[in-house]
Amino acid sequence: MFEKVKDVERIILHSDANCFYASVEMLYHPEYAGCPMAVGGDPEARHGIILTANYIAKKKGVKTGQALWQAKIACSDLVIVPPRMDLYLKFSSMLREIYGEYTNLVEPYGCDEAWLDVTDSTVLKGGGRKIAEEISRRVKRELGITVSIGISWNKIFAKLGSDYKKPDGITAFTKENYKELLWRLPAADLLYVGRSTRNTLNRYGIKTIGELALSDPKFLERLLGKMGLVLYTFANGWDESPVSPQGYEAPVKSIGNSTTTPRDLENNLDVQIVLMALAESVAARLRKHGFKCKVVSISIRDNGLYSFSRQKKLERPTDITNEIMKAANELFREHYNWQHPIRSLGVRAESLVLSDIPIQFNLFVSEEQREKQEKMDQAVDDIRRRFGYFSVQKAFMYQDKALATEANCRQNGFHCAENPLDCLVHYPNWKKSTYFIVKAFGDLDEDDQDTKISCTKIELIEELDFPTLLLRGAAYMAIHPDRSWCSLVCKETGTGENGFVVVRGKKPRAKGRKNDLLIFVQEEPDSNEITIINQICVDGARYKEDQWYGIAD
The missing domain is CATH 3.30.70.270 (Reverse transcriptase/Diguanylate cyclase domain)
Incomplete structure (x- = not known):
C-alpha cells in the first residue's frame, strides 16, 4: 500500500x-x-x-x-x-x-x-x-x-x-x-472591510479580527449577506484562493466611466448632460469590444464627499446609448434627493455578454426601432473615429454647452481621444494662440516602448492661426479616411533624423522654450496637410495620459 x-x-x-x-x-x-x-x-x-x-x-x-x-x-x-x-x-x-x-x-x-x-x-x-x-x-x-x-x-x-x-x-x-x-488587529484592516462594513460590525460589538473570527457565521450572513461568510472565512485563515500566474488577465466583467465635474451639479438637467456623456462613452466601448450589458450601475459623490452606488437589471442585454442613459437616469431620480450638490458621477455596464448571443424578442418593444438605434450608434462611432469626437453631437447636450464640452473632454479628451484636435477646439485660449511649424533637427531613437527625438536645433518653417491648423488636419483625414489621427509612427517623418513639429505659443527660439507645446508631427511642410504622427517632446518624452510636454531648453 x-x-x-x-x-x-x-x-x-x-x-x-x-x-x-x-x-x-x-x-x-x-x-x-x-x-x-x-x-x-x-x-x-x-x-x-x-x-x-x-x-x-x-x-x-x-x-x-x-x-x-x-x-x-x-x-x-x-x-x-x-x-x-x-x-x-x-x-x-x-x-x-x-x-x-x-x-x-x-x-x-x-x-x-x-x-x-x-x-x-x-x-x-x-x-x-x-x-x-x-x-x-x-x-x-x-x-x-x-x-x-x-x-x-x-x-x-x-x-x-x-x-x-x-x-x-x-x-x-x-x-x-x-x-x-x-486577531488583535482592527476588523477594518481585513481585505474588503470598508467604512460601511466596519460601522455595521462595530454596532454589534465586532471590532477586531479575532471577534469576527469567533462570531456566529449564520449571524454574519444575516448581517452582511454572502460577504459575511467570506469575511468569517478570511478571519479564520481559511482562504484558499490561488495566486494567479503572471500574465493572467481576468475576463472583462464590467466597463465604466466616471468624472469629477468642473463645477458642482445643482439640478436634474446638469446631471442628465453628464450622464449622457458617460453613457455615450460606456456604450461606445461596449460596441468596440463586442459586448452588451445586462446591468447598469451609477455612482454618485456629493460635494461633502459622501458617495454611494446603485444598480439596475435590464430587461435584455444592450449596447444602445439611449437605453444605458435611460437606466442611469432612472436610477439617479429614484435614489438621489438633492440634499447636496453633486461633485462626481459614474456610469458602469456590468454582467457583460457577447454582442452576438441570441436574445428573446419582446412583443411590446419595437425591434425595428431598436435596430435603427443600433445602426445610428454604429454610424456615430464611425464618424467620430474618422473625424474626431466633436464632429457629431446630440442636440440635447447643447442645453448647457460649457458643461457638455467639459464632460465630453474628460471622457474623450486628452487621455483617450483619437483626435487630439478635439480638445484644442474647445479650449478658448488655444483657439487664440498662434501655431508654428518648425523643423526639429536631432537624433531619432526608436524601440518597442518609445520614440524619442533628441533636439539640437529648431528652424522656423511656417506660422499658422488656429482655423488654418484645424482645416489642414481635417483635409488630411478626408484624404486618408482609413487612418485614425494617431495611428502613424514617427519613422514616417522623412529622413528619420529630423521631423516637422507644430509648436503652440510664441515664436520659438533656436533651441526652443520650456513652455512651448509640441502638438504633433508634420510629414511634409510643402503639402497643405497636417499629418498627425504622435504627440512627442523633443527632449525625448512621448505624450502620455493627460500631460502635454514642452520643448526642453
Missing part, C-alpha cells in the same frame, strides 16, 4: 512598495530629501486630492485621499508634485521582473502590490523569509525604493503581514502565532 503524501503548506508572500508614487518621485527630486512631500492631482481640474505622501508628510497628518487644501492645513510646508503614471508603471514593471525571478505565480494587486506563491521555489531559493529578505535587498539596491513583505499560508494573512511593519519590514503570520498577533 502507498502511504498518503501529506499536503505541502503554501508559502505566500505579499509585497507592497512603501509610499510608492512618493518614493519614485523622491528619486527624481533629491532636493526634497528630508521634506514632507506628496503626489497630488490638479486642483483647478477638481482632481485635487493626495494620491500618496512620504512618511515625513504622513507623520504631520497628511493622508491619502485628502483634498489638497486639507493637506496644506495639516502640513503648511508640504511639497506637492503632479503624478506621472508612465513613470510609476515603469517602476511597477521592474518590480514584477524581480518577482518573476523567484516564481511565475505573481498576481498584481494594483501597480504597487503583488502576491507571490513561492511554495515550489523554496527548494532552490530557500524558505519564505529568506526569499522575502532577498527580494527586499534587491528592490532597495536596484530600484532605490523599499517594500514591506508579509509571509503566510494564504493571501489574506500575507497582505495583513505587509501592512504590519512599515516601512521596509518583513512579517510572518504562521498557524502558531496568528491568533496572538493578528
Whole structure:
C-alpha cells in the first residue's frame, strides 16, 4: 500500500512598495530629501486630492485621499508634485521582473502590490523569509525604493503581514502565532472591510479580527449577506484562493466611466448632460469590444464627499446609448434627493455578454426601432473615429454647452481621444494662440516602448492661426479616411533624423522654450496637410495620459 503524501503548506508572500508614487518621485527630486512631500492631482481640474505622501508628510497628518487644501492645513510646508503614471508603471514593471525571478505565480494587486506563491521555489531559493529578505535587498539596491513583505499560508494573512511593519519590514503570520498577533488587529484592516462594513460590525460589538473570527457565521450572513461568510472565512485563515500566474488577465466583467465635474451639479438637467456623456462613452466601448450589458450601475459623490452606488437589471442585454442613459437616469431620480450638490458621477455596464448571443424578442418593444438605434450608434462611432469626437453631437447636450464640452473632454479628451484636435477646439485660449511649424533637427531613437527625438536645433518653417491648423488636419483625414489621427509612427517623418513639429505659443527660439507645446508631427511642410504622427517632446518624452510636454531648453 502507498502511504498518503501529506499536503505541502503554501508559502505566500505579499509585497507592497512603501509610499510608492512618493518614493519614485523622491528619486527624481533629491532636493526634497528630508521634506514632507506628496503626489497630488490638479486642483483647478477638481482632481485635487493626495494620491500618496512620504512618511515625513504622513507623520504631520497628511493622508491619502485628502483634498489638497486639507493637506496644506495639516502640513503648511508640504511639497506637492503632479503624478506621472508612465513613470510609476515603469517602476511597477521592474518590480514584477524581480518577482518573476523567484516564481511565475505573481498576481498584481494594483501597480504597487503583488502576491507571490513561492511554495515550489523554496527548494532552490530557500524558505519564505529568506526569499522575502532577498527580494527586499534587491528592490532597495536596484530600484532605490523599499517594500514591506508579509509571509503566510494564504493571501489574506500575507497582505495583513505587509501592512504590519512599515516601512521596509518583513512579517510572518504562521498557524502558531496568528491568533496572538493578528486577531488583535482592527476588523477594518481585513481585505474588503470598508467604512460601511466596519460601522455595521462595530454596532454589534465586532471590532477586531479575532471577534469576527469567533462570531456566529449564520449571524454574519444575516448581517452582511454572502460577504459575511467570506469575511468569517478570511478571519479564520481559511482562504484558499490561488495566486494567479503572471500574465493572467481576468475576463472583462464590467466597463465604466466616471468624472469629477468642473463645477458642482445643482439640478436634474446638469446631471442628465453628464450622464449622457458617460453613457455615450460606456456604450461606445461596449460596441468596440463586442459586448452588451445586462446591468447598469451609477455612482454618485456629493460635494461633502459622501458617495454611494446603485444598480439596475435590464430587461435584455444592450449596447444602445439611449437605453444605458435611460437606466442611469432612472436610477439617479429614484435614489438621489438633492440634499447636496453633486461633485462626481459614474456610469458602469456590468454582467457583460457577447454582442452576438441570441436574445428573446419582446412583443411590446419595437425591434425595428431598436435596430435603427443600433445602426445610428454604429454610424456615430464611425464618424467620430474618422473625424474626431466633436464632429457629431446630440442636440440635447447643447442645453448647457460649457458643461457638455467639459464632460465630453474628460471622457474623450486628452487621455483617450483619437483626435487630439478635439480638445484644442474647445479650449478658448488655444483657439487664440498662434501655431508654428518648425523643423526639429536631432537624433531619432526608436524601440518597442518609445520614440524619442533628441533636439539640437529648431528652424522656423511656417506660422499658422488656429482655423488654418484645424482645416489642414481635417483635409488630411478626408484624404486618408482609413487612418485614425494617431495611428502613424514617427519613422514616417522623412529622413528619420529630423521631423516637422507644430509648436503652440510664441515664436520659438533656436533651441526652443520650456513652455512651448509640441502638438504633433508634420510629414511634409510643402503639402497643405497636417499629418498627425504622435504627440512627442523633443527632449525625448512621448505624450502620455493627460500631460502635454514642452520643448526642453
